[in-house]
Amino acid sequence: MVRLIEGDEAVVVADNLCFGARFYADLVEVEGAPIAALAKRYLFHNDCPRMFGDYKGRLNILQEKIERAAVDGVILQNIRFCDLHGS
Numbered sequence: 001m002v003r004l005i006e007g008d009e010a011v012v013v014a015d016n017l018c019f020g021a022r023f024y025a026d027l028v029e030v031e032g033a034p035i036a037a038l039a040k041r042y043l044f045h046n047d048c049p050r051m052f053g054d055y056k057g058r059l060n061i062l063q064e065k066i067e068r069a070a071v072d073g074v075i076l077q078n079i080r081f082c083d084l085h086g087s
Contacts, residue, residue, distance in 0.1 A: 001017070001077070002017075002020070005075065013070075013071055014065045014068075016065060028041045029041070
């Protein structure tokens with residue numbers, strides 16, 4: 001999606017995609033066993049908005065991203081058959 005948008009001479013300055021920048025928001029713990037730390041990160045850091053739960057919390061995070069990146073516009077997407085989008 002980012003390539004499609006930027007291919008039309010727009011510049012994407014932030015994203016809130018399930019497997020975009022949100023996936024890298026938290027670091028893996030460096031203490032302890034590396035495999036256990038990776039497993040904990042993958043199992044307990046679900047980036048899918050449907051699994052996030054806190055709708056107002058997600059909106060606050062999105063608002064902070066918008067303000068921090070000083071965006072000129074926001075593109076919303078509706079993912080078909082995703083519970084979050086009600087389709």
